[in-house]
Amino acid sequence: MSNETNLPLTAETANAIVNALGALVFATVRQLPAPQQAAFANDLARLAKNEERQGQAATETILLDLHRAAVAAAS
Numbered sequence: 001m002s003n004e005t006n007l008p009l010t011a012e013t014a015n016a017i018v019n020a021l022g023a024l025v026f027a028t029v030r031q032l033p034a035p036q037q038a039a040f041a042n043d044l045a046r047l048a049k050n051e052e053r054q055g056q057a058a059t060e061t062i063l064l065d066l067h068r069a070a071v072a073a074a075s
Helices: 011-030 034-053 057-074
Strands: none
Touching (some): 011 057, 034 057
16 A cells, blocks of 8 residues: 555546545445435435536536445445
C-alpha cells in the first residue's frame, strides 16, 4: 500500500474515487438485511433523480453508479 496521500485530481483519480465509493456501497449493502438493502438502493436512485432535476449531471451520474453497485450487492 502506498503512503502517497496527495494525488493530483485527474480523470484517472476521479474514476478511482468513484470506483472506491462503489466498492464501499457494495460492501455496506451486503451487510444489511434485505429490506434495508432495497431501501438503500432506492435512496440512491431518488438522490440521483433530484440531482437530475437540478441539472447536476456529474453528481447524478455518480449516484447512478452507486445505485447500480447497491443493486448488484442486493442480488
